[in-house]
Amino acid sequence: MLAWIGVAFLACGRRNFNVDADVDVETGSSCVAPPAADCMAPQAYECNGTCWVTCENRATRPAAAAICAEWGGCLADIRNADDNNCAASRVTDVSWIGPQQSSTATSASNQWLDCHGNPASYFAWHSGQPDDANPNEDGEENCADLESGGTWTDATCGAALPFVCSRPL
Numbered sequence: 001m002l003a004w005i006g007v008a009f010l011a012c013g014r015r016n017f018n019v020d021a022d023v024d025v026e027t028g029s030s031c032v033a034p035p036a037a038d039c040m041a042p043q044a045y046e047c048n049g050t051c052w053v054t055c056e057n058r059a060t061r062p063a064a065a066a067i068c069a070e071w072g073g074c075l076a077d078i079r080n081a082d083d084n085n086c087a088a089s090r091v092t093d094v095s096w097i098g099p100q101q102s103s104t105a106t107s108a109s110n111q112w113l114d115c116h117g118n119p120a121s122y123f124a125w126h127s128g129q130p131d132d133a134n135p136n137e138d139g140e141e142n143c144a145d146l147e148s149g150g151t152w153t154d155a156t157c158g159a160a161l162p163f164v165c166s167r168p169l
């Protein structure tokens with residue numbers, strides 16, 4: 001009888017063993033930043049079913065996209081207003097996000113693609129944007145950035161900005 005009680009006690013004790021672990025052992029999910037060499041002062045956090053990370057080092061849009069891809073994600077994949085609130089919540093300076101305009105676009109506002117290359121359907125443009133204001137780049141201002149208030153502007157892809165990556169949990 002005492003032996004049976006002891007077995008039950010041990011089994012019960014084991015069930016809570018990993019409750020405080022950084023990685024959830026049941027789902028395998030984790031939300032950790034890219035390596036420090038790629039992402040300065042990172043803030044990695046879960047929001048709206050997605051892992052987001054802000055990186056304060058400045059990179060061109062292509063270089064930032066490569067860092068996010070190496071991490072297993074994208075430049076911030078913002079699909080709706082909730083996603084936009086998630087991404088904007090930790091941004092303190094204008095930062096690259098996922099949308100990029102096709103080189104075949106015929107105006108400032110058409111043919112915007114999400115970070116996967118599919119036509120984007122959600123936008124949060126600042127009043128007067130996108131405007132192709134910089135005439136010095138082929139196609140003019142074909143990459144989207146996020147301002148700290150949650151609005152977007154189109155900007156020159158070769159500019160060096162902080163960036164936001166995302167990936168599914």
Ligand SMILES: [Ca+2]
Binds near residue numbers: 108140143154
């Ligand atoms: Ca453009």
Ligand SMILES: [Ca+2]
Binds near residue numbers: 154
């Ligand atoms: Ca602009």
